Amino acid sequence: MRIRTTREQHILHIKTALRWIVYYLLIFLSFIIMTSGTLYKPILFVPLAIGISIRNNLYGSAVTGAFCGLLTDICCGRLFGFNAVILTFFCIAASLLFELYLKDRFINFLIITAAVSYIQCWLDYKFYYQIWEYENVGRIFTRVSLKVWIYTVISSVFVYLLLKLVNRLLMPKEHLTIEEAINTNIQSENRR
Amino acid sequence: MRDFLKSTRFKILLAFLAFLIGIMIYSVTKGGYSVSGASFLNSITKPFRAASNRISMKMENTVDKLSNADQYYEENERLKKQIGELNAQLTEYDAIKAEVEELRKFVTIKEVHEDYLLSQPCKVLGYVTNDPFKSFTIDKGSADGILVNCPVVTAEGLVGITVEVSKHVSTVRTILSPDLSVAAVASSSGADQGIIEGNVLSSENGRTKLIHVPKKNKLKRGDLMITAGTSGLFPKDYPIGTILEIGLDSNGLSVCAEIQPCVDVSRLTSVIVITDFSGKKEEDKKNED
Numbered sequence: 001m002r003i004r005t006t007r008e009q010h011i012l013h014i015k016t017a018l019r020w021i022v023y024y025l026l027i028f029l030s031f032i033i034m035t036s037g038t039l040y041k042p043i044l045f046v047p048l049a050i051g052i053s054i055r056n057n058l059y060g061s062a063v064t065g066a067f068c069g070l071l072t073d074i075c076c077g078r079l080f081g082f083n084a085v086i087l088t089f090f091c092i093a094a095s096l097l098f099e100l101y102l103k104d105r106f107i108n109f110l111i112i113t114a115a116v117s118y119i120q121c122w123l124d125y126k127f128y129y130q131i132w133e134y135e136n137v138g139r140i141f142t143r144v145s146l147k148v149w150i151y152t153v154i155s156s157v158f159v160y161l162l163l164k165l166v167n168r169l170l171m172p173k174e175h176l177t178i179e180e181a182i183n184t185n186i187q188s189e190n191r192r
Numbered sequence: 193m194r195d196f197l198k199s200t201r202f203k204i205l206l207a208f209l210a211f212l213i214g215i216m217i218y219s220v221t222k223g224g225y226s227v228s229g230a231s232f233l234n235s236i237t238k239p240f241r242a243a244s245n246r247i248s249m250k251m252e253n254t255v256d257k258l259s260n261a262d263q264y265y266e267e268n269e270r271l272k273k274q275i276g277e278l279n280a281q282l283t284e285y286d287a288i289k290a291e292v293e294e295l296r297k298f299v300t301i302k303e304v305h306e307d308y309l310l311s312q313p314c315k316v317l318g319y320v321t322n323d324p325f326k327s328f329t330i331d332k333g334s335a336d337g338i339l340v341n342c343p344v345v346t347a348e349g350l351v352g353i354t355v356e357v358s359k360h361v362s363t364v365r366t367i368l369s370p371d372l373s374v375a376a377v378a379s380s381s382g383a384d385q386g387i388i389e390g391n392v393l394s395s396e397n398g399r400t401k402l403i404h405v406p407k408k409n410k411l412k413r414g415d416l417m418i419t420a421g422t423s424g425l426f427p428k429d430y431p432i433g434t435i436l437e438i439g440l441d442s443n444g445l446s447v448c449a450e451i452q453p454c455v456d457v458s459r460l461t462s463v464i465v466i467t468d469f470s471g472k473k474e475e476d477k478k479n480e481d
Contacts, residue, residue, distance in 0.1 A: 076320060
């Protein structure tokens with residue numbers, strides 16, 4: 001671990017702020033895409049929220065998951081908070097998974113996104129269509145929910161590449177400030 | 193000099209001059225028409241004159257272009273700008289024209305149904321993402337006098353009902369949705385009643401369904417179904433759609449029919465909300481108060 005100077009610390013703060021601004025700009029752009037037109041569209045917020053969560057801390061992941069979920073509720077005309085709960089839960093889980101067990105690889109991201117997106121589509125179908133027992137309700141799952149899920153999985157490839165680019169440019173490498181390094185040193189000596 | 197004046201050459205030249213003067217005087221007497229000789233000369237020289245004129249004009253133009261290039265460039269720029277402005281005006285004009293046409297349609301609603309209290313024309317903000325029943329949001333809300341459960345229409349027919357109203361935006365559930373039931377009656381007979389309710393299969397083709405019609409009925413293909421107005425949610429006698437196919441319900445006890453809505457719900461740009469009408473459910477009115 002390299003010791004970080006105060007100037008580098010400033011740069012780190014600026015880069016972090018910029019990175020989050022870019023994340024939320026991407027979310028806003030996705031919102032515009034999702035609310036335009038009448039065709040079936042991928043739920044872009046799912047890969048975006050998961051993609052952001054796997055490279056950031058738990059709190060950031062939770063807030064992003066909630067925000068993306070609320071936007072999904074607005075776009076899809078769902079109960080305000082329905083998707084927010086789902087996405088917050090899965091963003092925290094994804095963040096923990098990648099912190100403890102998984103490496104930041106595309107295949108891992110794709111599997112997690114596909115699983116979360118499928119669960120989100122299934123819950124949406126379950127609570128908004130199947131529960132009301134409409135005639136031929138199964139068709140909605142096969143013709144709408146699954147279609148949206150496939151679109152979401154395909155779109156996650158582009159979302160991953162986009163987020164990777166943002167992270168490459170604006171994600172700071174792990175450093176320690178001089179003060180932090182001294183403190184860590186003192187603590188370890190005290191322990192001895 | 194005296195010799196020259198007495199010579200034959202002088203006399204010939206004088207005669208020639210007199211001849212020319214004679215021609216001139218003759219020409220004057222023709223009253224504007226050319227004398228035959230001139231006409232002949234004109235005819236012969238015409239192609240040459242045209243060719244030479246063309247060449248000289250081209251040369252003049254080239255010289256003109258070179259000498260006045262700056263002036264032309266400025267003029268060109270000015271004209272381009274003018275074209276841009278005119279195009280913008282044209283676009284604006286087209287938009288206004290379309291808007292006026294839409295408004296004209298809405299005015300007819302008020303003319304036909306004097307008891308209706310209508311909202312301002314509402315623009316469709318967008319369709320609810322991935323909704324198979326084509327719910328959509330409009331740009332007017334409670335601030336514009338819109339309430340929950342207000343009928344939404346166009347001049348052609350019924351579109352749906354408001355289900356979620358915020359201050360400046362409302363969500364509309366369409367007649368394609370199974371969650372919206374409208375009491376309907378055939379306009380031809382005025383007796384054959386049923387319920388128009390969306391259906392998963394029908395909504396895939398932008399259609400809805402008429403259900404719970406008694407077996408003894410006079411319904412036929414092409415009949416226009418209008419609102420019965422019995423529920424108090426929708427005004428009476430507003431067009432909904434025409435019958436495409438008639439069949440038996442899955443239970444076999446009643447008749448059902450496939451309905452083609454009068455309005456293409458999936459391609460709406462603007463709608464109007466009926467905020468009040470005679471026969472509106474009293475409970476709703478109390479809620480409004």
